[in-house]
Amino acid sequence: MNETLTINTTINGRSRSIEVEVNHTLLDVLRDEVDLTGTKECCVVGECGACTVIIDGRPMNSCLMLAVEIDGSEVTTVEGLEIHGELNVLQASFLDESAAQCGFCIPGQLMSATALLHDNPDPTVEQVQEGLAGNLCRCAGYEQITKAVLAAAKEAMR
Amino acid sequence: MNRFQYARPETVAEAVALLEEYGDDARLLAGGTDLVIELRNRWVEPKVVIDLKHIPELTPSITVRDDVLSISASTVMTDIAEDELVQRHFPALVEAAVVVGSVQIRARATLAGNICNGSPAADTSPPLLVYDAVVVIAGPEGTRRTPVDDFIVGPGKTSLGRGELVTAVELPIPQRPFGAAYTRLTRRRGTDLASITLCCGVDTDGHTRLAYGSVGPRAFLEIDDTGTLADPSVSIEEKVAPLDQLFHRASPSPKSLRASPDYRLAMLRVLGARALETALGRLTKEQV
Numbered sequence A: 001m002n003e004t005l006t007i008n009t010t011i012n013g014r015s016r017s018i019e020v021e022v023n024h025t026l027l028d029v030l031r032d033e034v035d036l037t038g039t040k041e042c043c044v045v046g047e048c049g050a051c052t053v054i055i056d057g058r059p060m061n062s063c064l065m066l067a068v069e070i071d072g073s074e075v076t077t078v079e080g081l082e083i084h085g086e087l088n089v090l091q092a093s094f095l096d097e098s099a100a101q102c103g104f105c106i107p108g109q110l111m112s113a114t115a116l117l118h119d120n121p122d123p124t125v126e127q128v129q130e131g132l133a134g135n136l137c138r139c140a141g142y143e144q145i146t147k148a149v150l151a152a153a154k155e156a157m158r
Numbered sequence B: 001m002n003r004f005q006y007a008r009p010e011t012v013a014e015a016v017a018l019l020e021e022y023g024d025d026a027r028l029l030a031g032g033t034d035l036v037i038e039l040r041n042r043w044v045e046p047k048v049v050i051d052l053k054h055i056p057e058l059t060p061s062i063t064v065r066d067d068v069l070s071i072s073a074s075t076v077m078t079d080i081a082e083d084e085l086v087q088r089h090f091p092a093l094v095e096a097a098v099v100v101g102s103v104q105i106r107a108r109a110t111l112a113g114n115i116c117n118g119s120p121a122a123d124t125s126p127p128l129l130v131y132d133a134v135v136v137i138a139g140p141e142g143t144r145r146t147p148v149d150d151f152i153v154g155p156g157k158t159s160l161g162r163g164e165l166v167t168a169v170e171l172p173i174p175q176r177p178f179g180a181a182y183t184r185l186t187r188r189r190g191t192d193l194a195s196i197t198l199c200c201g202v203d204t205d206g207h208t209r210l211a212y213g214s215v216g217p218r219a220f221l222e223i224d225d226t227g228t229l230a231d232p233s234v235s236i237e238e239k240v241a242p243l244d245q246l247f248h249r250a251s252p253s254p255k256s257l258r259a260s261p262d263y264r265l266a267m268l269r270v271l272g273a274r275a276l277e278t279a280l281g282r283l284t285k286e287q288v
């Protein structure tokens, strides 16, 4: 049993070995130890989705996980979406549709949308809404966000 | 969070030994969607957190043996919702699994955790009661099995004793046509804690099983053997009275912010009638 533990994980394609406190959340470790501050902290009770990252293909709330739980897993954060320094199709689509207002929820929205489109490349409006239901937007840009996801799906299928 | 030790047992026996040693100072970690909140708010301050996800026999799996479907302890809601066997035999459980939290929560929350937390509003309790699920428990004396109806005790309470943990939930595959449906009442569409959770199951021998939660200290199971409710030729108007009787244990709290007691009681009837109709429809389909 331990109070700290060295975990091995792949974050945004790069494998890392990190020593973490066992009582730190994944969100804390990503932001404070790995310096990936794109993942946002907001409600910290699993309601808002600002902290969403993709772990082994599924979107999860990093505020609800201990960092030790990603030992052996593959993690993608919003910083992992760009391709060779360029925005990917989904990110560009968010820009085109003006989906970001204050922008705080956007990293989480992007991660949920990424996971959704991976499983379902051609979603309906309802499926986008359901897929992103765990991501709240205080600016209430839901229409634009939904549009952006649908436009990205179309673009990716061209 | 307080400082605690993190344990990662590799066998059920090791986990049981830790639980025995630490008792109330130990907390089990499966999905963590409830535990991490409790830790952060210091509602619990354990000496040790025992992560169950490295025990091979508890890793996510849904298997069938001798007409019993077994769902291991760290199987998450997304696994359950996507599983073809569960979809085929236990559609009402799928209906409950897909409304738990959000996509992110369902990727993490386990079925075992859902019933172990003992929330009266747990979505999966009513279908597990209707499908007559059995909870498999490992403990110092070995393995025991208990019907989910005996396992669920009250808010935050289960029949787990010291040193015990849930290793799986088993559902007997109905051997005769059985139709079931799950429904719930929320304040808004989408992610919300339910004000009513309700599941109804009917068979061709006139048995109706109805379970409802979020309107009392725990989810209750009622069985009607009169045949009236399960008879598709009896009108829904004639079923109102017998259906009402099944809700005699409902005692919604006036303190809840989600819905008033009167509203919940009124809606129980509506949801009960709806779920019964859907269950009967599915039963008819099963027979053709």
Ligand code: FES
Pocket (backbone or CB within 6 Å): A040, A041, A042, A043, A044, A045, A046, A047, A048, A049, A050, A051, A052, A061, A062, A063, A064
């Ligand atoms: S910060 Fe994690 S869900 Fe809100």
Ligand code: FES
Pocket (backbone or CB within 6 Å): A099, A100, A101, A102, A103, A104, A105, A106, A136, A137, A138, A139, A140, A141
């Ligand atoms: S853009 Fe401001 S919270 Fe969503």
